[in-house]
Amino acid sequence: MTAQLIDGVALSRQIRTELAQRAAALTSRGHTPGLAVILVGDNPASQVYVRNKVKACHDTGLHSVLEQYPASMSEAELLARVRALNEDASIHGILVQLPLPAHIDAHKVIETISPLKDVDGFHVASAGALMVGQEGFKPCTPYGCMQMLKAIGCDPRGKHAVVIGRSNIVGKPMAMLLLQANATVTVCHSATPDLAQHTRQADIVVAAVGKRNVLTADMVKPGAVVIDVGMNRNDEGKLCGDVDFDGVREVASWITPVPGGVGPMTITMLLVNTVEAAERVAAAA
Numbered sequence: 329m330t331a332q333l334i335d336g337v338a339l340s341r342q343i344r345t346e347l348a349q350r351a352a353a354l355t356s357r358g359h360t361p362g363l364a365v366i367l368v369g370d371n372p373a374s375q376v377y378v379r380n381k382v383k384a385c386h387d388t389g390l391h392s393v394l395e396q397y398p399a400s401m402s403e404a405e406l407l408a409r410v411r412a413l414n415e416d417a418s419i420h421g422i423l424v425q426l427p428l429p430a431h432i433d434a435h436k437v438i439e440t441i442s443p444l445k446d447v448d449g450f451h452v453a454s455a456g457a458l459m460v461g462q463e464g465f466k467p468c469t470p471y472g473c474m475q476m477l478k479a480i481g482c483d484p485r486g487k488h489a490v491v492i493g494r495s496n497i498v499g500k501p502m503a504m505l506l507l508q509a510n511a512t513v514t515v516c517h518s519a520t521p522d523l524a525q526h527t528r529q530a531d532i533v534v535a536a537v538g539k540r541n542v543l544t545a546d547m548v549k550p551g552a553v554v555i556d557v558g559m560n561r562n563d564e565g566k567l568c569g570d571v572d573f574d575g576v577r578e579v580a581s582w583i584t585p586v587p588g589g590v591g592p593m594t595i596t597m598l599l600v601n602t603v604e605a606a607e608r609v610a611a612a613a
C-alpha cells in the first residue's frame with residue numbers, strides 16, 4: 329500500500345477561500361479582522377514565518393501589522409507593546425513569534441496577551457478552556473492537524489491515537505483535541521521505554537518531537553493515518569519532518585508531507601482564529 333498524501337497547501341487554499349468571505353462580511357460591517365505580529369530578533373526561520381503570516385492576511389482580506397524589534401529589546405519594552413495592542417480596537421489577534429531571545433520570559437509575554445486576542449492559543453486561559461471543553465482559541469498546529477483528519481474523513485471516535493511529543497504548543501493540546509473527538513489517546517515522549525510498542529497499535533499517529541526518523545515503517549500499523557508535525561533539516565540541508573516519509577508511506581493509508589503538510593495549515597488556522605476573534609467582537613458590538 330502506498331499512502332495518499334494529505335495536502336496542506338490545497339486544504340489551506342480551500343479554507344482560506346471560505347475565510348475570505350467571512351472576512352469580507354466583517355469588513356462590510358466595519359470590523360475588518362486585524363492581526364498584530366511581533367518578531368523580536370533576527371532568527372531567519374522566524375522571519376520567513378512572520379512574512380508568510382502577513383502575506384496570508386493580505387491575501388485573505390485581513391488587516392495585519394508587523395512589528396519587528398532588535399534582539400536587544402528588553403522584556404519590559406515587549407510587555408508594554410503587548411499591553412498597548414491589547415487596548416487597540418483595530419487588532420483582534422496578537423501573536424508573538426517564538427522562540428524569543430533568551431533574556432525574555434516567553435511565558436510572561438504570552439500571559440500578558442489578552443485571552444480575547446490570544447489567536448495562537450498559548451495563554452493558560454486558552455489551554456484551560458481546551459482542557460475543560462470551553463470556548464477558547466485552539467493552538468494553530470494541533471487545530472490544523474484536526475482539520476486534516478476531517479478533510480480525509482478520518483473520524484477519531486473509537487480510534488487509538490498516539491501522539492509522540494508533549495510540548496505545550498503541540499503535543500499536549502493535540503492529545504486534548506483527539507480526546508475531545510472521542511479517540512483513545514496515548515501520549516509518548518522521551519522517557520517512553522518502547523515507543524514502537526505503542527505506535528504499532530495506533531490508527532492515528534501524530535509525530536511532534538522535532539527529531540528526524542522518530543517514526544519508521546516498522547513502527548506503523550498498516551493503514552494508519554500519519555501526521556508529521558516535525559520541521560527538521562536532513563544531512564543535505566533539505567527540510568524534513570519527524571517521520572521517515574519514504575518508508576512510512578509504504579505502510580500508512582494517509583500521510584502528511586514536509587514541506588506542504590502541517591506547516592501551511594498552522595498559518596491557515598491562525599487566520600481562522602483571527603477571523604473568529606473579530607466575529608466575537610462584532611457580535612458583541
Ligand SMILES: Nc1nc2c(c(=O)[nH]1)N[C@@H](CN(C=O)c1ccc(C(=O)N[C@@H](CCC(=O)O)C(=O)O)cc1)CN2
Pocket residue numbers: 376377423424425426427448468469559567586587588589590591592593594595
Ligand atoms: N507564535 C508562534 N510561534 C511559533 C509557532 C506558532 O504557531 N506561533 N509555530 C512555529 C513556527 N511556525 C509558525 O509560526 C511555522 C512553521 C512552519 C510553517 C510552514 O509553513 N512550513 C513550511 C515550510 C517552510 C520552509 O520552507 O521553511 C511547510 O511545512 O510546508 C509555518 C509556520 C514555531 N514558532
